[in-house]
Amino acid sequence: MNNPRETESLIRALEAQRYRAVVFGDFDTFAELAHPELVYTHSNGLVDSLQSYLMKCREGFYVYHRIEHPIDSVRVIGDIALVLGEMNGEITSGGIQKTLRNQTLAVWAHTDGDWKLLAYQPTPVK
Numbered sequence: 380m381n382n383p384r385e386t387e388s389l390i391r392a393l394e395a396q397r398y399r400a401v402v403f404g405d406f407d408t409f410a411e412l413a414h415p416e417l418v419y420t421h422s423n424g425l426v427d428s429l430q431s432y433l434m435k436c437r438e439g440f441y442v443y444h445r446i447e448h449p450i451d452s453v454r455v456i457g458d459i460a461l462v463l464g465e466m467n468g469e470i471t472s473g474g475i476q477k478t479l480r481n482q483t484l485a486v487w488a489h490t491d492g493d494w495k496l497l498a499y500q501p502t503p504v505k
Contacts, residue, residue: 383455397413398448401443402446412495417495417497443468446468447466450462462485462487465481466479480503484498486498
């Protein structure tokens with residue numbers, strides 16, 4: 380994919396797909412979108428691997444009720460795409476209801492012909 384507009388459009392669609400997957404509990408789709416070496420940092424500073432994040436989601440530790448995820452920009456540099464935006468929503472985390480309001484950075488890597496989510500970092504907005 381050499382066309383920057385096409386790449387940006389694809390990354391935006393993949394972001395929408397991954398958020399939709401966690402809200403609807405479709406963790407197989409999330410796993411397909413993720414890089415095996417995913418580093419998923421939560422807004423409280425805890426860090427999960429792909430496997431530990433999926434286990435927590437599938438066991439109901441994280442239950443996503445609603446997510447809005449406006450994207451401010453997508454910056455493609457070689458085989459890496461940086462997605463800057465927000466993640467706002469309602470979640471149950473460890474049995475506790477939470478309202479999230481975060482600035483986010485998602486990192487996608489183009490590997491073996493596909494874009495995969497490599498890292499995610501939300502930062503709470505005070």
